[in-house]
Amino acid sequence: xxxxxxxxxxxxxxxxxxxxxxxxxxxxxxxxxxxxxxxxxxxxxxxxxxxxxxxxxxxxxxxxxxxxxxxxxxxxxxxxxxxxxxxxxxxxxxxxxxxxxxxxxxxxxxxxxxxxxxxxxxxxxxxxxxxxxxxxxxxxxxxxxxxxxxxxxxxxxxxxxxxxxxxxxxxxxxxxxxxxxxxxxxxxxxxxxxxxxxxxxxxxxxxxxxxxxxxxxxxxxxxxxxxxxxxxxxxxxxxxxxxxxxxxxxxxxxxxxxxxxxxxxx
Numbered sequence: 001x002x003x004x005x006x007x008x009x010x011x012x013x014x015x016x017x018x019x020x021x022x023x024x025x026x027x028x029x030x031x032x033x034x035x036x037x038x039x040x041x042x043x044x045x046x047x048x049x050x051x052x053x054x055x056x057x058x059x060x061x062x063x064x065x066x067x068x069x070x071x072x073x074x075x076x077x078x079x080x081x082x083x084x085x086x087x088x089x090x091x092x093x094x095x096x097x098x099x100x101x102x103x104x105x106x107x108x109x110x111x112x113x114x115x116x117x118x119x120x121x122x123x124x125x126x127x128x129x130x131x132x133x134x135x136x137x138x139x140x141x142x143x144x145x146x147x148x149x150x151x152x153x154x155x156x157x158x159x160x161x162x163x164x165x166x167x168x169x170x171x172x173x174x175x176x177x178x179x180x181x182x183x184x185x186x187x188x189x190x191x192x193x194x195x196x197x198x199x200x201x202x203x204x205x206x207x208x209x210x211x212x213x214x215x216x217x218x219x220x221x222x223x224x225x226x227x228x229x230x231x232x233x234x235x236x237x238x239x240x241x242x243x244x245x246x247x248x249x250x251x252x253x254x255x256x257x258x259x260x261x262x263x264x265x266x
Contacts, residue, residue, distance in 0.1 A: 058088050064098045071096045075261075080122045081209040083235045087120050090261035093254045100210065101240075102258060103217075104251055113193045114219050116247050116255045119240040120262075123148060123208040123229075130205050131157050131184065131198040134214055145229045145236055149175040152227060155205060157182045167228060170264045172237075174230035179205075181223040193219045208238065220244060232264065 058075040077088040078100065089101070096102045103117035125140040126148075127133065141151045149164040162178035169176075181203065187194050194201040195218075204214040205225075218225075228239040241259060243252050 061098055061100070061102075066098075068097045068099070068103075070094075071098055071102060076102075078120055080120060080237055083122050083232055083237050084266070085232055085237070086265045087237075088261075088263045088265065089118070089120070089258050092257055092261075096254070096258075104254065106248065106251065113188055113191050114244055114247065115217070116243040116251045117217060117241065118255060118258050119215070119238075121206075121208040121211070121238050121240065122236065123206045123238045125207040126151050126155055127204050127207070127214045129156050130203050131195065134199050134202070134204045136207055136214075143236065145174050145231050148229050148236060148238070149177055149227075152179065152206070153177060155179075157184060158205070158225075161224065162226075169228055170230065170239075170262055172230040172232050172264065174228060176229075177227050179225045179227075181218050181221050181225075183221045186220050206238070206240075217242065230264075233266075237264070 058077045061076045061078045064071065064076075071091050073091050073093065075088055075090045077086050079086050091102055095107065096104045099117060099119065101118040101120045103115050106114040106116075123141075125136050128135050128137055137151070141147050146164075152158075153160050153164055158179040159182050160177065161180045162176070164175045164177045167174055167176040184195060184203075185197050187196055195203045202216045203218040204216045205218075207214045222245045223242060224245070225240065225242040230237045230239070239259070239262065241255060243255060
């Protein structure tokens, strides 16, 4: 598994269970969405599914025992902190692991540090600089969808590969954008990747509960990160997905299927 992703999962789930409570070459596309920019068709997952699980569905992702546990195919949900909704999503393929959404490490010995992932989170702030200054922005990012979209599009050193555009998806209005990790030095060691020129050798970005730290699930230059920032009853909900340009097509298709399956219930 991806050690970096595993560390993120371990910390995130430990916090969530302990006190949160309510809580390939891939082509960029907005799942089942209408946006002001063109989008590629959604890829349909072709993974082999397993037998119908015995658990009661839908299942709270934070009720899955253990850290970065392998998920049974089925429908899961989480309740983002301070947002009065339940977000459901379906895992239809094997190999996905528990997270504030779900993640799948790349199944190659020489690429064990990489993954595809979907996060569902209430993003409240960003770091000052993704590479050189990991302190939380002060004052923090404002409360609106536009505030966060503008801040993400200006966050160094990330490159904006899809500028903010209007989107209607999952029954709500918001903004879609895509960032890409720039061409900065990266090293790999013991199936983990590092950015040696960055503080703590990490590249970081958004901050949001239940995580107690800035997200740092970046593995290499060219890695894409998509954001759907939605206004949900006056609260800001973020659906985030990330993948590498040459991530296995099967993994990216499965990620797209998860995004397509999302339902937001009041």
